[in-house]
Amino acid sequence: MSNRAGAAGLGIARVVAHCGGNLATALHYLTAAMASAPESPEPYTVLAELWRDKPADLAEIVRDADSWRAVLAHAYVSFLEGDMDAAALAIGSVTGAQPDIAWAKAPWFNEERFLGWVSAEALAEAAMRTMDYGHDLDTEAMRERFRPWFRAIDVVSFRRPAPEALAKMAILLRACGLTDASLALCNRADSVQRIMLTEVVRAGTWRKLGSLEQAAAAFERALALDPANWSLCLDLADVRAEQGDFLAAIRLTEHGMKFRPTEPTLRAATAAYRARLTGSPSDLNELIELAPHLPNGSYRDLLIDHACAGPALPAELVAEARRIQNS
Template sequence: MTAGVALAGVMAHCGGSPVGAMEFLVGAIASAPAAPEPYVALAELWQDRRSELQEGLEGNGSLSAVLAQAYFLFLDGDVDDAVMALGSVTGVRPDVAWGAAPWFGDARFLGAVSAEALAEACLRALDYGHDLDTAEMRERFTPWFHAIDVVSERSPLPEWLAAMSRLPRACGRYELAFALCDRADAVDRVMWTEVARANTWRAMGDLDQTAAAFEQALTLDATNWSLYLDLADVRASQGDFAAAVALVEQGLQHEPHEASLRAAGAAYRTRLSGSSDNLRALIALAPELANTSYRDLLIDYACAGPGLPRRLVTKARLISED
């Protein structure tokens, strides 16, 4: 870290390359995210060479550029864009404790960042699907959990608290995810909070509680087709394919052309009755399902239906292998 700061000074003052100096400083931050020295040097660089940095950073989407821009935005008082930029960097490289940056725990940041921006940053941190449910990741994300706690208490807006809860849930911090839902409920009962609660129970493997939460969500938004599909999927996981079919049919009353509903209905009817026609319908709908993992799950359910022709089952299985 010390060497990186020193090299940045050389690049900035002798080499004449403020962008090169910035890259050395970002390297120093990556090696010691909580150390204040690289941020002090970055602040000086931003003050002294702002126009050159702005020109060099324009259109630059590299990790180094986005991380530096997050700090520059904080220095300029744009804390919402700052946290979203940091969320993007964290999503790419969660193995570095970027949230340990001194500015991220600063009262000026925590007192001003909006719940909406922090929620968006949390979602960006999850964008690349990294496994965050480890002790090491929970340690790295401790500053994020603190920010979530502070901002959610200051601005308990249910929709954004529900979105924030996805990050602690992904990290295995289930108690914090539930606490955010409870905090949101104290303000207003909304569908999104129950969905967040359901997904937390599902991550914990408790399908009964998952189903109960989705049922509560339906009492709050009875016309939402996706809730019927969510609950149908839970019932299928529990082996109750008759209930799954009934729920899909209810969802189709609200969105009759939705491909995922139609595919799920075909899969669950096939599993229940061994209907070749429904398996053919699923095969025809499969290309419309963007989520290939979900598509393959439906195919697995359907192909386990009783008495299906082997050739038709093979045709369905080939879709999963494609």
């Protein structure tokens, strides 16, 4: 191992593991060694020895604890037990919590035994878990750490091209800045079966690339596949608003309200786009009343920006809306 601290920890783990010491303590040092050099096989060799010698005790520790160390050990123990789906989900969770460490460079994650048996659904869910904490993955350093994920996605998506799973995997590729690969994976999903989720993912990728018309077209196809989906109506309305077509945006939100008339976000968007198009004080008032109930602050502020740009709105009403943004 290249890292001296990790090597020292591995030595301590060996002593503790084989001299009747506390198993949890050995596991602590082993996982520290894995974090120090994820690609090194030595910590996994020691953990495999522990699993062979004390499988029940080790299983109890990794099952009952909720620390990243336990989840990391659970990933490899699941691999040893042949439960590749559980192994994928566990390493996905650890990666989401600490993406600055290249956990997937672990030797087992790159073995054909794993790549040949993990299900597309589990790998897709694991990929989603890597994004759980909202870390920025669109950097060269992150792409290097996530390279084993890209290979796994490539292998598994060809082995079992399940459309929904492929669409979820495409979200990770997009998050890592691999927009061309994300769109290609969506196309591969379409070749099996066209589903709404694929179009939504494709729309998000086109938006990231700055192509609003392509994004709108993808949302329209998604809506055609699921016409009663109010959330899709809102997504497409937001794109049309960004393009400056507030009449189309209003028609879309009003269509969505047929299916979810009490949804605060949908009602707020309708009011904002009406205020922007017509300069209606009553619509801006409605947006002001709904604003505290919107869960997404940045989206609330965007709606207020749109509404306050409406023609000839009373200055005091605009000021009241702006105060919400600053609160």
